[in-house]
Ligand code: ADP
Ligand code: ASP
C-alpha cells in the first residue's frame with residue numbers, strides 16, 4: 001500500500017478500448033489499497049494533428065494560443081478516463097495542469113516546471129479519489145496555459161510524484177522498459193532491469209525518447225523512484241536508479257540516435273579573434289541551442305566552421321548566418337538537415353580507452369561516412385547521413401557486444 005503515480009503515454013490511450021484497459025489497470029492498483037494519481041498524454045497522433053491544424057491557419061501560430069490548443073489533447077484523455085472510471089463505480093476526478101497547480105515559467109511550447117502545488121490533488125486523495133491529471137501542461141504566473149515540450153507528460157508525472165513524495169512513479173508506454181537501443185530499430189537490443197539516472201539523462205538528451213529529458217532531471221534531483229513499464233503486459237520494467245550502478249559494468253551501456261539535427265557551414269571565414277562570437281551571438285540571442293562545433297583551419301588565414309542546431313530551428317539559424325556571413329566577409333553559407341546523430345553512451349567509458357577507435361572502425365566497415373564527431377567523458381557522438389542512422393545503431397550495438405544472445 002502506498003501512493004502511486006501512473007503515467008500512460010499516447011499509444012496507451014490511443015482509442016476507447018485502450019482507455020478502458022488503462023481504467024482497469026488503474027482500478028486494480030486502487031483496489032490493492034493504494035492512493036492513485038494518473039497522468040495522461042493525448043491520444044497518439046493528436047498533438048501532431050493539432051499542430052498541423054494550427055499551421056493551416058497561419059505559418060507562424062502565436063505561441064500562447066498554440067499552447068491553449070495543444071493542451072486540449074490531454075484535457076480530452078483526462079476527461080475520458082475519469083468518466084470511464086466513474087462508470088465503473090470508482091470515485092475519479094480529472095484535473096487540468098493549472099488545477100493541479102503545475103506552475104511553469106512562460107516559455108510557451110517548452111515551459112519548465114518551477115513548482116507543483118498539488119494542494120487539490122492531496123485533498124482529493126484524502127477523500128479517496130483517483131486523481132487523473134492532464135499531462136504536458138501547466139500554467140505561468142500570469143495564468144496562461146503553457147506546455148512542456150514534446151514528450152513532456154513524463155515530466156508532469158515525475159514532477160507531480162516528487163511534489164507528493166510518491167512511493168513510486170510508473171511510466172507506462174508501448175515498450176516494456178528501457179533497452180540498450182531503441183527496440184523498434186535494433187531487434188537485438190536488450191532490456192535493462194535498471195539504469196542509472198546519469199546514463200538515462202545522456203540517453204534522453206541524445207535521442208532516446210522513451211523518457212523526456214527533464215523527467216530524468218526531476219527523478220535525479222528529488223529521488224523519485226521511477227519505473228518504465230509496458231501498458232500492454234505485466235512484465236517487470238526498468239528501474240531508474242540514483243547513483244552508480246554495480247562495479248561490474250559494461251564500458252558502453254547504450255546506443256542512441258536522433259534525426260532532430262541539422263548542420264550549418266560557414267566557408268572561408270576570416271581566422272581572427274572575435275569571429276566565433278559574431279557567428280554564435282545571433283544564434284544564442286534567438287535562443288537556438290548549438291550542439292556540435294568544428295572548425296578547420298585553411299591556409300591563408302581562413303577557416304571553415306560547421307555547427308549543428310535542432311532541425312526545427314534550421315531555417316531560422318540559416319537565415320541568421322547568411323546575414324552574419326555578409327558582415328564578416330565569409331565566402332558562403334550552406335547547410336544540410338538530412339543528417340542524424342548516433343551516440344554510444346556509458347559511464348564505464350570514463351576509465352576505458354579505445355572506445356572511439358572501435359566506434360569509427362565499426363562504422364567504416366559498413367561504409368558509413370562520419371560527418372562530425374563530438375565526445376564527452378561518458379559518450380561519443382557521430383553525425384552521419386540520415387538514411388544510415390538505423391544501420392549505424394545496429395552496427396554499433398553489435399560492435400560493443402550489446403546484442404542479445
Ligand atoms: P509514450 O507515448 O508512451 O510517451 P514514446 O513514443 O514517447 O511513448 O516513447 C516510447 C518509444 O521510445 C518506444 O516506442 C521506442 O521506440 C522509443 N525508444 C527510443 N530509445 C529507446 C530505448 N533505449 N529503450 C526503449 N525505448 C526506446
Ligand atoms: N502529447 C504530447 C506530445 O505528443 C506530450 C506527451 O505525449 O508526452 O508530445
Ligand code: MG
Nearest residue numbers: 009151209210
Ligand atoms: Mg513519450
